[in-house]
Every structure is written in structure tokens, then in C-alpha cells.
Amino acid sequence: MPEGNDVINSIDRALDILLLLQQEGREMGVTQISAVLGIYKSTVHRTLATLENKGFVQQNPDNGKYWLGIRLYSLGMLIRERLPLRNIAYPYAKALAEKFNEVVHVSVNDNTASGYPKHVIIDKAMGQQVLSLTPPIGSSAPSHCAAVGKCLLAFGPRQALQKYIGNPLPVFTEKTIRNWDDLLKELDRIKARGYAVDDEELELGLTCVAAPILGRNAEIIAAVSLSGPTSRVRARFEEIVKELIKTTGTISACLS
Secondary structure, three states: OHHHHHHOOOHHHHHHHHHHHHHOOOOEEEHHHHHHHHHHHHHHHHHHHHHHHOOEEEEOOOOOEEEEEEEHHHHHHHHHHHHHHHHHHHHHHHHHHHHHHEEEEEEEOOOOOOOOOOEEEEEEEOOOOOOOOOOOOOOEEEOOOOOHHHHHHHHHHHHHOOOOOOOOOOOOOOOOOOHHHHHHHHHHHHHHHHEEEOOOOOOOOEEEEEEEEEEEOEEEEEEEEEEEEEHHHHHHHHHHHHHHHHHHHHHHHHHH
16 A cells, blocks of 8 residues: 555546546546546646546546546456456356356456445356346446355455444445444354355346355455346245355365
């Protein structure tokens, strides 16, 4: 972690804007960005102009709002193609997706998240029965109400949660975990049994199961999840858990 004197403020502001756009997942105007980040509008405007000049953001000519630019897409695709984890994990994720005809995601912790824990999807594979809406690769999502997110938290270092504990946890359904005491107990149960479940905690009608990818020293590297309509996942739950754990075990062995 760099010391405060080593941080270049203008670059720090530019990165904050990019991260905000990524976290919000939508176009935003100068006034909106200024209000959220607490930066003068004139500063936001100059920063966006600089980012736009380099292709990191693009302005919608119809409404004047900004969104992430094609240069970020190019960088992301380069990382995706050269990321060893993705290269190793994808064939197994694809096989799992095809076996159950459901969506499989490979995710890692979002270490830039503020407020509450989040994770980032780095790859996905889909069977023939595609969900109507699936989050895209590169998207960030709350971890406390997702199987893959809870799995990453459960097998990760507990001290990494200290900066979040006590902060409000957003509620999405009546099954969403709402307080930290319940979440920490759930993480202990997940680690003990070796897998996590999202039982309609993020979206009603959607159930997800996840298991960890571990490194040589049993450190968490990523997690793999399988998502589908609750009725289909429950009908094959034991089989899904068995195959998921087998899949992540094989990927872990390849990485160790």
C-alpha cells in the first residue's frame, strides 16, 4: 500500500471516476459524479476530458453522460486472454455448465470495494438453458448475498473483512442476510462444509451454489458458482454440489 505522499491526486481522482462508473454500471453525468465523489464539477469535467482523450471513457452525444471507453475493453480482453487462472479454469467451468445446462461463473474478490464486500466475475460459461439475465464478465456484485461471494469471504482471511464490519448490508429479498453477526456465522458454516449456497438471497427464484479454488497453501484464489432457477437447482442439488466440489478440486490441483 503506497504512502499518502506517494499518491498522485489527479491520477487517484481519475481512477475513482473509472471505479465509480464500473460499480454503478451505467452512464453518469458530471454533476452526478461530482456529487457522489465530492469533487468539484470543474475538476470532474477536466478529468473526464483527459480520460476521454485516451479512450478510457466515452461521452454519449445524446445526453452528455459518460461511460467506460473502448480502451478499457481492450485492456480487459488482454488480461482475460493471458490470465492463467482463466485459461486453466474455463474448460472445467464449461464442462460443468454443459453437464447441468446452467450458468457457471468464476469470480474473485473485488479488493477495491467500499462500504460492503463485493466480488468480480472474471469468466463465465453457459449451458443451453440460459437465464434471462446474467451478469457480464467484469461486473462487480455484492458478496454477502451471493454464493460465490460468501465462498470467497469464508475461505479468505477474516481480517480482510474488518474494514466492512458494521457497515450496512443492502437487502435484495426477504432472504438476504441483513446483519454482520448472521453473516459471520454463515461464513463459518460455509468453511466447515466446503461450499456456499445463495437460496434466493439476491433474486427470488434464483439459487446458486459455489465452491472455492484454493492455492498450494490452501489460500483462496477464486471461486466457481453454478446458478439456475430454484426448482432446477434443488432437484439436482446433491449432484451439483458433488460435481462442483470435484471441479474446483481439480482446478486447485492444476494451480498448486
